[in-house]
Amino acid sequence: MNRILELPLDFSRRIAVGASGEENCGLLELLAGMLRLECRPGEARETPVLLDSERENCVPVTHSFRWTDCRFDAGRIVQAFREPCREQAARGAAMRLMLNCGYVLELLKGQTPFALFHGALLETAAGDGVLLFGTSEVGKTTSLNRWLAEGGRGTADDEVLVFRQGEEFFCRPLPTWSRCMLEGWDARQYPVAQAVRLRRLLWLTRGERKQEIVPAAPAAWHTHLLSALVLHLYGPLRLFPAPVKRQAGEINWRFIEALDRKFAPRTLKAHLQYPLHETLEMEP
Amino acid sequence: MKPKLTVMFREEPDRTGFLFDMDSGASVVLNRTGCFLWKLLEAGTPPGELPGRLAEACGGALPPSAAAETEAFLNSLRQGGWIGE
Numbered sequence: 001m002n003r004i005l006e007l008p009l010d011f012s013r014r015i016a017v018g019a020s021g022e023e024n025c026g027l028l029e030l031l032a033g034m035l036r037l038e039c040r041p042g043e044a045r046e047t048p049v050l051l052d053s054e055r056e057n058c059v060p061v062t063h064s065f066r067w068t069d070c071r072f073d074a075g076r077i078v079q080a081f082r083e084p085c086r087e088q089a090a091r092g093a094a095m096r097l098m099l100n101c102g103y104v105l106e107l108l109k110g111q112t113p114f115a116l117f118h119g120a121l122l123e124t125a126a127g128d129g130v131l132l133f134g135t136s137e138v139g140k141t142t143s144l145n146r147w148l149a150e151g152g153r154g155t156a157d158d159e160v161l162v163f164r165q166g167e168e169f170f171c172r173p174l175p176t177w178s179r180c181m182l183e184g185w186d187a188r189q190y191p192v193a194q195a196v197r198l199r200r201l202l203w204l205t206r207g208e209r210k211q212e213i214v215p216a217a218p219a220a221w222h223t224h225l226l227s228a229l230v231l232h233l234y235g236p237l238r239l240f241p242a243p244v245k246r247q248a249g250e251i252n253w254r255f256i257e258a259l260d261r262k263f264a265p266r267t268l269k270a271h272l273q274y275p276l277h278e279t280l281e282m283e284p
Numbered sequence: 285m286k287p288k289l290t291v292m293f294r295e296e297p298d299r300t301g302f303l304f305d306m307d308s309g310a311s312v313v314l315n316r317t318g319c320f321l322w323k324l325l326e327a328g329t330p331p332g333e334l335p336g337r338l339a340e341a342c343g344g345a346l347p348p349s350a351a352a353e354t355e356a357f358l359n360s361l362r363q364g365g366w367i368g369e
Contacts, residue, residue, distance in 0.1 A: 219313045222294060226292075226311070227304075227309060242289040246289060246292065
């Protein structure tokens with residue numbers, strides 16, 4: 001049994017994610033439902049990512065979302081599970097790996113009008129996007145919740161697929177894995193079909209006395225930007241040797257250079273006592 | 285003494301910069317002096333020559349503590365895993 005999911009990468013290309021075996025195909029179907037994408041029968045051996053439940057000498061995904069034995073095999077990534085991934089956290093880890101492995105293999109082709117961000121995507125009334133990135137625990141999810149409480153729209157506060165089309169950048173929401181793993185995902189949806197044009201890109205920090213958007217130091221801006229771009233890659237990149245990890249960093253850096261031509265380094269110093277809409281809807 | 289293979293270095297127009305390790309996700313921001321020293325290390329300059337090269341770049345006028353501070357910088361790079369023997 002083989003299944004294939006094609007995640008829209010930009011307006012013309014897709015990431016192919018494949019699975020074989022009943023359990024893994026079930027996970028792929030679940031992921032397709034969350035993304036509102038079609039998962040169809042296919043020849044998984046020809047897709048770049050293969051999750052195979054029948055390989056030998058493998059170690060199952062654990063509950064801490066880590067895996068201990070992976071193999072890189074001639075352009076394909078094989079992550080194998082000795083036991084079916086029935087537990088919620090393990091299933092979530094497997095789904096995340098499926099999607100991110102597909103992304104990494106596409107990334108390593110080197111043609112990079114796209115990036116996988118760790119951040120929160122807020123959608124404005126005009127249908128544009130504001131993408132917030134920053135260190136863990138700084139308040140990305142809190143910012144999304146504040147935005148929603150103020151009547152705004154948005155679904156993503158973990159993974160966001162960003163791609164470039166000419167001089168514009170567009171975003172597609174991807175699942176919030178931690179929430180899916182902890183709270184379940186039966187009713188959760190992250191519709192990726194409709195891309196949102198990126199209007200603002202902001203490094204999220206905390207304001208001490210007020211909420212404002214101010215220029216950021218370039219080195220700090222770029223450090224956090226690169227962190228946001230590679231956070232979801234560490235799992236798949238563990239399969240690769242050091243030069244390939246470095247190559248992935250360099251490819252992401254080229255994407256940052258493209259972002260630099262569109263977005264000036266700015267930090268949102270967020271403060272809970274001030275409405276986000278007032279600050280973010282102002283002209284950049 | 286060489287930079288770790290997975291470490292990326294970028295210098296900004298203001299001559300500050302940063303190191304980013306693609307292996308661990310660790311990062312550190314460097315001031316102008318840090319960037320200057322890192323570039324010398326990348327070029328294979330022996331650590332013992334760093335204070336002299338720094339003095340050259342500053343026209344020979346370095347405070348007495350410069351050598352110790354350079355050593356402290358190298359130690360922090362070693363301890364952070366940014367460079368290896």
